[in-house]
Amino acid sequence: ETGVTQTPRHLVMGMTNKKSLKCEQHLGHNAMYWYKQSAKKPLELMFVYNFKEQTENNSVPSRFSPECPNSSHLFLHLHTLQPEDSALYLCASSQHDRSGANVLTFGAGSRLTVL
C-alpha cells in the first residue's frame, strides 16, 4: 500500500447508527487531517493532528469524534448524524515543518450518505 488509504469508500447509515471512517498513511508524515467536501462548497477543515496530538478542531459538532492512535492512523467516529452530514470525507497527511508550507496528500475519500 502506498500513499493515503481510506476505508470504507462508501457508507450509508441511518441517523441512529454508529460507524467509523478509517485512514492510514504510508508516507512517514507527521500530520493528518480530516476534511469535509460538500457539493458547491469549499473543502472544510474539520480536525488536524500533529504528532498524534489534536491541534485543530474547527468547531465541528460532537457527533463527529476523531481518534489518532499513532502518526499513521486516523479515525473519524460517527454517531447520531444528520442528513446534512452527507458528504465526501477526505483524509490527508503532510510533513509539518517550520516553514508552514504543508503540502497535503489526500486519500480517495469516504462518500457518506445519512438517511
Place this chain on the structure above:
Amino acid sequence: QKEVEQNSGPLSVPEGAIASLNCTYSDRGSQSFFWYRQYSGKSPELIMSIYSNGDKEDGRFTAQLNKASQYVSLLIRDSQPSDSATYLCAVTSGNTGKLIFGQGTTLQVKP
C-alpha cells in the same frame, strides 16, 4: 468576503487553447499558494505550488502570483480533454498556517 475566492465556472475552452484559472485571497499575510486538481469522483492532487511573486512553470502549467493584488492564477497551455477537472486554489493563513481552499473552478476542455 470569502477567504479564497474562485469562479465556480464551468470554464469551457477548446482543445489546444490556453485555459486561465483565477483565484483571489483576502489574507495579506499568506505566504504559500497551491493549485490542486480534482477529477470527478476522485480526491484532490497537488499540481503546482508557488511561494514568491512572479511566474512558475512546470510543463504545460504556469502558476502566477501577485501578492500586492492578492491574486494567484493557473495557466494551462495546449489544453487537453484530460485536463477537464475541478481546480482548487489553496492558500495558507498568515496567522495559523492553516490551508484554506476555494470552492474550485470546473474546467471543460472540448475536443
